[in-house]
Amino acid sequence: MxxxxxxxxxxxxxxxxxxxxxxxxxxxxxxxxxxxxxxxxxxxxxxxxxxxxxxxxxxxxxxxxxxxxxxxxxxxxIPPPDNTPPAVEIVSPVEGERFKVGERIVLRGRASDDWGISYLHLSGDFGEMDLLPLLSGESFEVTLNTDGQPSGERSIVVVAEDLSGNRGSDEVTVLLVREEEREYNPPQIAILFPEDPTAEYSSVVSFSGRVVDDTGIDSVEVSFDMGLSWRVVEREGELFTFTFNTAYPIENGVLDPVLDYEVLLSYPLHIRATDLWGNKAEIVYTLSIRDQNPPTINMTIERTGEGVTVTLTFSDNLAVAKGGVTFEKGDVEETYRLSRSSLRRGEAVVNIPLSPTEVGEVTAWVEDPAGLKTFAHTSVAPYSSAVERPGGGGGVISPLIPGVLFTVVLLAILALYLLRRRGYHQVD
The missing domain is CATH 2.60.40.10 (Immunoglobulins)
Structure with missing residues (x-):
């Protein structure tokens, strides 16, 4: 034994x-x-x-x-004494599922027993059939023909028997409808989970929902790219499930994070259901994307006699959507906006024209689509250079500022203070 x-x-x-x-x-x-x-x-x-x-x-x-x-x-x-019947399950179709007369029904199921299956048989309103030759492991599949069937409820029964003669079975009832019974009411779709439509960027969100219809559902589909393409989701009866990676719009090129960051933060998922008569319904579920990681920025400056060269490198786990450099000199403020190409490259060079004696404060900033900002700041000192004395004496002296020039500079600063002007520039 x-x-x-x-x-x-x-x-x-x-x-x-x-x-x-x-x-x-x-x-x-x-x-x-x-x-x-x-x-x-x-x-x-x-x-x-x-x-x-x-x-x-x-x-x-x-x-x-x-x-x-x-x-x-x-x-x-020989097998030991066995009083446990085989386990039989009809996986599809599901109870109450509707089909049009003439449509093929794919019957899928499972049958298992600790000591083996010796008999597996289909019975019911679609005829008799030996399913044992179709059993692969614990699974079987067969296509049923509905041609000539009357409309109404039809039963599908699968019976299994083990080596000890114990029997187990499963049964489902499907509904057949005819073309003349056609109706035009679309399905109804509802998202059950998640209740909170907010998710972190680059996270996987699980969705579940329910779809109902008078005559039965043919398919449920979801579009992650705003209706450009559709994929069938898993469904069991009225319930359907799917998952969505919030990084999909950027990783698959659906959105440009620099141009479309507002859409990214409120991203639409399209869910569509089709019933057995081809009637369609579609809803849009807006998922709010949350990002808690601010961008990073690095700034270096080079002072010359003509001005200041500001070099920036920056990055973000999502994208850098905006950025700029501001130069403040007293009450005068010049702003240089970073171009889209710079934002995509993650680097920018800003040239700020200054006289050798001008000083000020440089502030650079970048912002990601979630509105998180990072700043970098430094001070700009006067430009100084060593000048060789005439005659090659070998010493060095600091350049002298004539009194007239000094007076002009003071007057210019005073005028700028009174006017408090602002300037804006675009940086490529």
């Missing part, structure tokens, strides 16, 4: 010297050592994974010279 142990005793003889034996059985093999000219050993084998029916056990005995002798014996493995 399967599950019980088999006790074996081996007695072997050799003219010179025995060395060992190998037992081969349905569950594998076992090796034992032998010695002397005659030796006996006992071996216990477990039959828990052996197939039912007649099986062979082979033993090979070998001596020190490498010579091999062989023998075999057979046992019959």
């Amino acid at each position: 399967r599950g019980e142990s088999v006790e074996l005793r081996l007695t072997a003889q050799d003219d010179v010297e025995l060395k060992g034996a190998v037992f081969r059985h349905p569950g594998g093999e076992a090796s034992l050592n032998l010695s002397g000219r005659e030796d006996s050993v006992n071996l216990t084998l477990q039959t828990g994974d052996w197939p039912l029916g007649d099986v062979n056990i082979t033993v090979e005995v070998y001596d020190n010279a490498g010579l091999v002798g062989e023998n075999r014996t057979g046992v019959t493995v």
Whole structure:
């Protein structure tokens, strides 16, 4: 009986010297050592994974010279007492599903038993059929023809029997409708989960919903690219599920994070359902994308006699949507906006014209689509350069500012203070 142990005793003889034996059985093999000219050993084998029916056990005995002798014996493995029926499940169609007369019904199911299936049969309103040849592992599939069937409820029954004669079954009822019974009411779609339409950027969101219709649902689809393409989602009866990675719009090129960041933050998912008559319904579920990681920025400056060169590098886990550089000199403020090409590259160079004596404050900033900003700040000192004395004396002196020029500079600063003007520039 399967599950019980088999006790074996081996007695072997050799003219010179025995060395060992190998037992081969349905569950594998076992090796034992032998010695002397005659030796006996006992071996216990477990039959828990052996197939039912007649099986062979082979033993090979070998001596020190490498010579091999062989023998075999057979046992019959029978199932233990079994009162548990097979498990049978019709996976599709589901209970109450509707089909048009003339449409094919794909019957899929599972049948399993601890000791094996000996009988698997289809019965009901679609005829009789032996399904055992179609059983692959625990699964089976067959297509049913509805031609000539009257409209109304029709039953599908699958019965399985195990080796001990225990029977299990499953049954579903489907509804057949005819073209003249056509209706034009679209399905109704509702999202059940998530209740909070907010998710972190680059996270996977699980959705579940319900779709109902008077005549039955043919398919439920979802579009992650605002209706450009559709994919069928998993459905069981009225319930459907799918997942969405919030990084999809950028990673798949649906959105430009610099131009379309407002759409990204309130991203529309389109869900569409079609009933058996082709009536369609569509809803839009707006998912709010949340990003808590601000961008990073690095700024270096180079002071020359003509001005200041500001070099920026920046990045963000989502994208950098905006950015700029502001130069403040007293009450005068000049703003340089970063171009879209700079934002996409993640780098920019800003040239600010200044006289050698002008000073000020440089502030750079970048902002991601979620509105998170990062700033970098530095001060600009006067430009200084070593000037060789005429005549090659080898010393250095600081350049002198004539009194007239100094007065003009002071007047200019005063005028700018009174006017407090602002300037804006675009940086490529």
